[in-house]
Amino acid sequence: MRYAIIIIFAGLLATACNKQIDSVRPLTKIDKEGELASLAGIEETTVGNYSLLQGSGFNSFDVPMHDFAESRGNNVTLQTWGPVDKTTDAFFFRNSSSPTQGNSVDFYRGAYQVIVGINTTLEGIAAMEKTTFSMLTEAEKNRFRYAKGENLFLRAMIYFNLVRVYGKPYYQSAATSPAVIIKTSSDIKDVPERSSVKQVYDFIIGDLQTAAQLMKAPVNKTNAFASTAAAWSLLSRAYLYMGGSAAAPDAAANQRAIEYADSVIDHSGGKYILLQGEAYSKMFADDELGTIGRANGTTNKELIFAYDNAAGGSSLGQFYHYDAIYNVGATFLPSASFKSLLVTGDVRGTFLKLNPNSGFVETTKFLVLPEAWLTRAPYIYFRLAELYLNRAEAYAKLGNTAKAKENLAAIHTRAGLPASDVDNLAAQDVLAAVLKERRIELAFEGHNSFDYFRNGLPMTRTAADNNGTALTIQPTDPKVVLELPKN
Structure with missing residues (x-):
């Protein structure tokens, strides 16, 4: 074209x-x-x-x-x-x-x-x-x-x-x-x-x-x-x-984060919704054979902006999926630390799949009509769940525990987990719970490392996830910021 x-x-x-x-x-x-x-x-x-x-x-x-x-x-x-x-x-x-x-x-x-x-x-x-x-x-x-x-x-x-x-x-x-x-x-x-x-x-x-x-x-x-x-x-x-x-939040910026999230959630005329039940399960379900139509993300009402890979495919697929025909892919696998967060009853546990060709457990978020190392899954830049989590985090930093819990519960219960998990949180534990929910809900969608560093928190890998040696990167470590390329 x-x-x-x-x-x-x-x-x-x-x-x-x-x-x-x-x-x-x-x-x-x-x-x-x-x-x-x-x-x-x-x-x-x-x-x-x-x-x-x-x-x-x-x-x-x-x-x-x-x-x-x-x-x-x-x-x-x-x-x-x-x-x-x-x-x-x-x-x-x-x-x-x-x-x-x-x-x-x-x-x-x-x-x-x-x-x-x-x-x-x-x-x-x-x-x-x-x-x-x-x-x-x-x-x-x-x-x-x-x-x-x-x-x-x-x-x-x-x-x-x-x-x-x-x-x-x-x-x-x-x-x-x-x-x-x-x-x-x-x-x-x-x-x-x-x-x-x-x-x-x-x-x-x-x-x-x-x-x-x-x-x-x-x-x-x-x-x-x-x-x-x-x-x-x-x-x-x-x-x-x-x-x-997390230790020294900026009230004005967090209030603006809430206001713009409000704009999307409450003032878009119902154009966007949090998918529930089977619709939510299918949003990231295994669609390797294309039987549930996940490649057509343009009709998904939770997606706000997602690049449509349906026609051409993105080489991002090679990150997460092993292709037995070409013997390529699955550079990255879900970590033991991440898998340990998925408790019984969490729908998001179904977004992991054992690849019988390799024995690897992979995420299904990009397992959509793969062609060699490509994926035809829409690349999600923004979806409604993030806006709820943005509000939850900002409210927690503002000390509005009730509102933070309300937004956290919308995501937590949508995943099939009990509201009591959120209701019983002490005020001082709410922000950590929100960040944990972000880690699970938005996994493999381009948020994980930044959510630690922007909050002034260390990113820690367990020994099981770092070749036998645990690793911690502090948010002030110079390695957090990439140098501009020289050539």
């Missing part, structure tokens, strides 16, 4: 020492007076920007981002223990800047490829606003506004992932801690200085607030595309990350 190549950029290299972005060469040049001079062209390039989120082909974004979130946590262990390589570099906290020894170079390059594509599209949008926008019909203006909102949302999401990988946790001197370059143009000669963690978060929030308003335009899209609710979801998550450590 034309949009799949129109904004793919090759050769984007970045350096940490001189902060240069070298040689951005589009494979198919975008002409601001051509493709981006029409509404159809803007919509095509916007879809192209989405396509760069998928971890297949030569561009990488979701695979390395997922790697940093999950393999640096304690929900996974390695299938095979051997010399450190590209897929295990993050697990070992080696943080290599070599393109063959770690995922950092691919992620950094991939992230800025998306950003440059988005900035190019936004420049075309800005040019149209000054010229032909007034000649559009009202319906066309709404589509135009929505596309602008989508691009601002995507840019904010990319920067959020960059700052949580290359910046210290927010509570650690955000105003002075260096993060990443904020690039708002497509001009490769425009290379600003690195911004602080706080400056990047401020930029993210500004883009999201504008995007949320623009995407209120009456345009109907599935959850495979951004929306006002997706922008609110990321705002809730961003403020949660800004909410201070």
Whole structure:
């Protein structure tokens, strides 16, 4: 398809020492007076920007981002223990800047490829606003506004992932801690200085607030595309990350995290619901043969924004599933520590499956119509359960035990567990219970390691999960923050 190549950029290299972005060469040049001079062209390039989120082909974004979130946590262990390589570099906290020894170079390059594509599209949008926008019909203006909102949302999401990988946790001197370059143009000669963690978060929030308003335009899209609710979801998550450590929470940020979660849960007109019973079980059930239709995540009412892999598949599948035909996959397996959290009666225990070809217990969250090492499962960026857990955590940090328990119970009981588990919690134990629930409910969805470090908590692996030697990484350990790739 034309949009799949129109904004793919090759050769984007970045350096940490001189902060240069070298040689951005589009494979198919975008002409601001051509493709981006029409509404159809803007919509095509916007879809192209989405396509760069998928971890297949030569561009990488979701695979390395997922790697940093999950393999640096304690929900996974390695299938095979051997010399450190590209897929295990993050697990070992080696943080290599070599393109063959770690995922950092691919992620950094991939992230800025998306950003440059988005900035190019936004420049075309800005040019149209000054010229032909007034000649559009009202319906066309709404589509135009929505596309602008989508691009601002995507840019904010990319920067959020960059700052949580290359910046210290927010509570650690955000105003002075260096993060990443904020690039708002497509001009490769425009290379600003690195911004602080706080400056990047401020930029993210500004883009999201504008995007949320623009995407209120009456345009109907599935959850495979951004929306006002997706922008609110990321705002809730961003403020949660800004909410201070468990020991010293920031009341204002936690209140904002609650307000944006409220917006999604209570003010989306019932568009999103917490799936219950069989519907919840099927959301992450084994669908290796495609009999329950999990590949079509666009109709799932709990998903707020999820990349649709149904047509092409993402190489993320190789992380968790062993393919006997090609003898590849299952780099990471659910850890003994994680499996010990799943008590009798917890529906989420059914989201693990013994692979008879290997003897490995795997997560079924990505076991959807696998093709070699690919998965056709939707890649979930935001779903409603996270918003409940965001509220529970923020309320716990604000000392509102009753509200924290109310939101925690919605997730805990949905999993088939008794409400008394939550009702009987002492006030001082509520936050720990919420974080445990996040660990189980959102397992393998890109949250695990960050939930420790942003809260000022150590991440500990048991000996059973770390080749016989227990490991603890403190949130202030320099290894928590990846260095910008040098080449």
